[in-house]
Amino acid sequence: MGVGQLPTTEFNDEELDEYPESHLGPVPRPGSEDMIQLLDAEGRRHDHPVFGAYAEALDPERLRGFYRDMAVVRRFDQEATALQRQGQLALWVPLTGQEAAQIGSGHATLPEDFIFPTYREHGVALTRGMDLAQLLSLFRGVSHGGWDPREKNFNVYTLVLAAQVLHAVGYAMGIQRDRKAALARGEQPEDAAVVAYYGDGASSEGDVHESMVFAASYQAPVVFFCQNNHWAISVPTATQTKIPLAHRAQGYGFPGIRVDGNDVLAVHAVTQWALDRARRGEGPVLIEAFTYRLGAHTTADDPTKYRAGSEGEQWRPRDPLTRLETYLKAEGLADEAFFADVARQGQELADHVRETVLALQAPTLEEAFQHVYAQAHPLVQEELRWYQEYEAGFVTEQQSAEG
Numbered sequence: 001m002g003v004g005q006l007p008t009t010e011f012n013d014e015e016l017d018e019y020p021e022s023h024l025g026p027v028p029r030p031g032s033e034d035m036i037q038l039l040d041a042e043g044r045r046h047d048h049p050v051f052g053a054y055a056e057a058l059d060p061e062r063l064r065g066f067y068r069d070m071a072v073v074r075r076f077d078q079e080a081t082a083l084q085r086q087g088q089l090a091l092w093v094p095l096t097g098q099e100a101a102q103i104g105s106g107h108a109t110l111p112e113d114f115i116f117p118t119y120r121e122h123g124v125a126l127t128r129g130m131d132l133a134q135l136l137s138l139f140r141g142v143s144h145g146g147w148d149p150r151e152k153n154f155n156v157y158t159l160v161l162a163a164q165v166l167h168a169v170g171y172a173m174g175i176q177r178d179r180k181a182a183l184a185r186g187e188q189p190e191d192a193a194v195v196a197y198y199g200d201g202a203s204s205e206g207d208v209h210e211s212m213v214f215a216a217s218y219q220a221p222v223v224f225f226c227q228n229n230h231w232a233i234s235v236p237t238a239t240q241t242k243i244p245l246a247h248r249a250q251g252y253g254f255p256g257i258r259v260d261g262n263d264v265l266a267v268h269a270v271t272q273w274a275l276d277r278a279r280r281g282e283g284p285v286l287i288e289a290f291t292y293r294l295g296a297h298t299t300a301d302d303p304t305k306y307r308a309g310s311e312g313e314q315w316r317p318r319d320p321l322t323r324l325e326t327y328l329k330a331e332g333l334a335d336e337a338f339f340a341d342v343a344r345q346g347q348e349l350a351d352h353v354r355e356t357v358l359a360l361q362a363p364t365l366e367e368a369f370q371h372v373y374a375q376a377h378p379l380v381q382e383e384l385r386w387y388q389e390y391e392a393g394f395v396t397e398q399q400s401a402e403g
């Protein structure tokens with residue numbers, strides 16, 4: 001195959017017309033032509049027959065809140081990257097470019113919903129009210145998880161691609177069964193739903209297929225939120241799929257929507273629509289958030305080795321923060337004092353994160369063996385004893401100094 005024939009991210013819209021209408025559900029045909037967008041790259045608002053109302057319902061305070069969170073999490077991302085470069089973290093996974101996809105979807109969730117993130121969902125963590133300093137204990141290597149998933153209904157980060165998608169569907173099926181049991185007892189349970197985050201690369205994992213089959217079969221209250229940031233480390237999305245990822249939902253029999261992932265209003269609207277639907281018991285939805293990873297895959301990666309700089313230049317004008325800033329200013333919804341305050345809040349968070357991370361203590365040997373099982377396990381205890389004896393066999397610095 002010559003270089004000219006290499007796959008691209010362009011799709012043939014004529015072929016898409018062959019998809020049967022009945023499989024699409026009550027939403028506009030997904031695809032490159034029909035990507036949902038409510039705020040374009042120039043900061044202009046657009047209406048939409050289904051999703052426009054969700055954006056209309058947002059008051060100026062919430063719009064400013066979306067901007068603030070996107071800006072603050074970007075500042076957090078810079079600080080974490082700096083901490084890694086200064087040797088304080090083993091690794092960092094930057095989110096820059098994906099703020100709208102994360103802040104928009106995260107703000108569509110309710111406290112009772114349960115979130116299954118990958119390793120990059122720092123923006124979603126912020127919307128859940130997490131202390132972002134907690135995220136860094138994992139990347140400093142002082143914790144196996146970093147936080148209690150039950151505190152904010154935000155699962156621990158999962159580095160095994162797509163594993164959390166299975167967990168999410170299992171959890172959603174659990175919600176269904178608990179709900180049924182509660183109703184049988186005459187109680188009125190909360191209508192909670194689940195969001196499973198994963199990437200374009202992870203979409204190729206068999207786990208995602210199995211998850212979608214189960215979710216469809218049991219009408220599980222789950223939203224599959226795929227952030228298509230165009231790269232799986234060095235592999236472009238075009239290698240993972242020959243059709244828009246959102247179209248895969250048709251094969252499972254539930255709606256798939258492609259949304260402009262850099263448009264926080266559209267992402268919020270589409271996710272809220274999908275979550276409402278899931279909470280009503282109408283089953284899963286797949287959302288493909290079309291976005292772009294502006295930075296490296298991780299701090300261990302050098303994207304200049306595999307992608308052209310011109311690609312980033314194409315995406316920079318589509319920056320999720322710029323378009324909302326333009327809109328807020330044009331509509332007179334935010335003044336300079338607001339933007340200065342956002343910058344101050346970002347700096348405050350960065351200072352807090354730095355201070356907290358530098359003070360993090362390494363776990364004791366005993367702590368490192370905890371939480372393998374819910375209850376104490378004889379094999380783990382035996383391994384701990386062996387390790388303690390092994391460690392005790394070393395000469396300490398003090399003994400060595402004393403000769």
Ligand SMILES: Cc1ncc(C[n+]2csc(CCOP(=O)(O)OP(=O)(O)O)c2C)c(N)n1
Pocket residue numbers: 118120159160161198199200201202203229231232233293297
């Ligand atoms: C099961 C599994 N296979 C391979 C890897 C190595 N790996 C880590 S991240 C990554 C790319 C993931 O790309 P994508 O799903 O698009 O998410 P993104 O990193 O772009 O957010 C790979 C291959 C892994 N962590 N787990």
Ligand SMILES: [Mg+2]
Pocket residue numbers: 199200201227228229230231232233
């Ligand atoms: Mg990706």
